[in-house]
Amino acid sequence: MYTKNRITAAILALLLGGLGAHKFYLGKIGLGIVYLIFCWTWIPTIIGFIEGIIYLVNSDESFALKHDQGYAMSLRR
Secondary structure, eight states: OOSSOHHHHHHHHHHHGGGTHHHHHTTOHHHHHHHHHTGGGSHHHHHHHHHHHHHHHSOHHHHHHHHOHHHHHHHHO
């Protein structure tokens, strides 16, 4: 089915969003490093919390289309 779980990404974003844990989980290493660099400003924490809520309200399919390359590729076949 899906390789990236939206609930896992949402929990990581809500609890560890300031450190970019959800970005590392989703394979966006560059953004994860940016979150780590700026974690002392609290801005990544606020953004991570908002992203966590967005992940929770999205459907599994829309989350997979945006964050799971394997799922998107399987639809094109």
